[in-house]
Amino acid sequence: MPKVKVDGVELEVPAGATVLQACELAGKEIPRFCYHERLSIAGNCRMCLVEVKPGPPKPQASCALPASEGQEIRTDSEMVKKAREGVMEFLLINHPLDCPICDQGGECDLQDQSVAYGRGGSRYHEEKRAVTQKNMGPLIKTVMTRCIHCTRCVRFSEEVAGVDEIGALYRGEKTQISTYLEKAAKHELSANVIDLCPVGALTSRPYEFEARPWELKKTLSIDVSDAIGANIRLDSRGREVLRILPRVNDDVNEEWLADRARFLVDGLTHRRLDRPWLRLDGKLQAATWAEALAAVGKIKPGSSVAVIAGDMVDCETQFAAKKLAAALGSTLLEGRQTGLAYDTSNLAVLAFNTTLAGIEDADAILIYGSHVRDEAPLLNPRLRKAVKKGAKVYIIGPWWEPTYAATHLGDDAGAIDALPEDVASVFANAARPAIIIGGGALAKGGLEAGLAFSARFNLVREGWSGFNVLHFAAARMGGLMLGFAQKGGIADLVAAQPKLLISLGADEVDFAKFANSMIVHIGHHGDKAAHLADVILPAAAFSEKDGTYVNTEGRVQYAEKAVFAPGDAREDWSILRALADALGVSVGFDSFDELRAAMIAEVPSLGVEGLAPYGDIPAAPAGAHASGVIGYPVKDRYLTNAIGRASPTLQRCSAELIHGKIQAEAAE
């Protein structure tokens, strides 16, 4: 723990800290471009110069200098001021003065820091450098003349994403950042370089010229495109959410966000259900709320009611639907739309118990039937970190391209019972072994086989729980906590042949099996379910309502409402409340607050932000056996939910990046 003096104030800094970190601990702001907490140190922008004694009598790059005992650091001396002005002047030599037409304007590190640390004018009269435009695909817009060669994007793609695709070509002033042969950046986290870029060289292509940051209202929310529950910020103007950015949460998403979560934003304004619809003579006809509710009231289902929850609904909606079903006398609730029927009697075996941050410490990991890069893009960098620390990774299930060294153990779920000798010894000798069971394995009886694996290698031990289930649906853990699960899965609902089937945005269900039911779809997008529904009641997307979400770890998180739902659409809970009136029953709440209070009264852990307690993992059932070739639930990384399928940006990503179709650029 070296003691250093920053601007005359003595403080102790952690061993291994850099001078820059020491200055930050002392509360001094150090300007920087290339330095980033989550990337390796490059030391090439020179903006973080400070004066350090003892040392050479010249300014030193604080980001790359270790703090050591007895250093005297000055961030406020004349030398530092002059050095910063000098560096800034050099950086601006080749940076165009195009802030008025640059999307980064208003949230640009270079802009802010040149105001704060620059000298206020340029003495440069020679020609400026110009760089040819580079193609980086449908998500990233490039204006490479603005690039200051900080190489954050290069380091991100190499270190965090693990996909070496961006590089710095040529040298010196002629350096250019490019992908190989200007191919599109293809991996699932590619757009994070937009956030990392300290200038306007890499900006969001779909958000091009949309808004200025000071016009936007910022709302804290939770991503619903997968079960990781990434913390996001919705930037909205008027009634439209214009962009989605990640928030920092070291326990969940660090500060990254998957492309499909970031760019589904334009799906929120496309293909929306903004008025009720009724099916008359086999055709959907526009209706009023009164007509639609009356039509539902007319069926008089008695207790023959079932509810299917979609992948993106919040806990409140599910709870309101549960109350409605209960008031009618039914407990037929299900959320696993594709027919999974694993045992849900103990939620501890269905959570990601190691936690997303904790998996980085694992030293042997078995990925059992999960395409992690498709199903949980933000988990993959964590696994990569674990591998960098020396973890061994094994994959059971059809091979996919991980971004780290991994061994394939076969496509069949049964491979878990017949581990090769060397693999078994790795897990037997590991200090912190872990298993990650994905949906593909759950469908083949993998839960019980996983428990047997856990018992065999003692995955749950003092101070370590290595048993993890990785869900894909954002609504899953919340739904399970609220009882949206039948013993036989959705087959139980099919067998019951309910008169009234309420779909809460359930777009992945095979509704053909419910031919005799009246299907009431409470959803926000005109997707698969809307085509087959008898009554469509337009609801709010995740951005248009307050809600509680529980991620795959069992982490309870709250999202806030950013904008109002379009047209006649209403928040889900109020629709269910109105349905209760139409069906002549009482659900016991008249406002969202009452609903939430009732929900927390029933499931107290939903009222506490953070990991919900699920208790201990039970013993493995005897004779557990998994078999069958594993199939992954995600067929198209970008089009995984109703919002994504409606998004022109993600449709284009799917067409170009997955199906290889080249779309002609409109003439500019």
Added chain:
Amino acid sequence: MADRHPEPDSPELRARWGQFAWTGDNAAKAIEIVARYPAGRQRSAVMPLLDLAQRQVGAEENTQGWLPLPVIEYVATYLDMPVIRVLEVATFYTMYNIAPIGRFHVQVCGTTPCMLRGSDDILAACKARGLKKGHTTADGVFTLTEVECMGNCASAPMVQINDDNYEDLTAESVTHILDELAAGRQPKTGTQAPGRHTVEPLGGATSLTAMVTGNHDYRGEW
């Protein structure tokens, strides 16, 4: 330094170089080069292997050699590293030619010492001989480039042609050298000044004169 750009990726380029593989000799050399580095650090061999590949391309088409994209990709695959990392190296160092080049790559130094000693005349002589900066002659024999300091300031002006340096040049001597090379003969390398062997002072030693004939211990005289 002329602007460098890799030869664009085209079906013709793929057809010509897509099948690139080490020749027997070079395959052995490549194994030997990779073996110089610890196991798992084979990426360290990227620079010598790019040079080897460039020389093999040169031998195949009787030029100084260059690096077509498929060849860069071959080296990347050979070393099991991302191709963008190899391209970064190849574009960084100007001694890797990333576009087609002539039989002889004439690199004329134009930095201050050479310029003061008459590199402008050298360039003019090259121009008179039909060479154009940044271009290859129509017969594919010469490519002319103006480069920065090559470290031969004591015998300026100089040119580097392929692996050899030619120093103490005059317009006549550089024309002679180019003629000889074009005719398929190997001119004298190194200094072209009569009576000079390497870079010793013209007209005899001016310092350490006692060392000219034999070893002399100066330490007592300090």
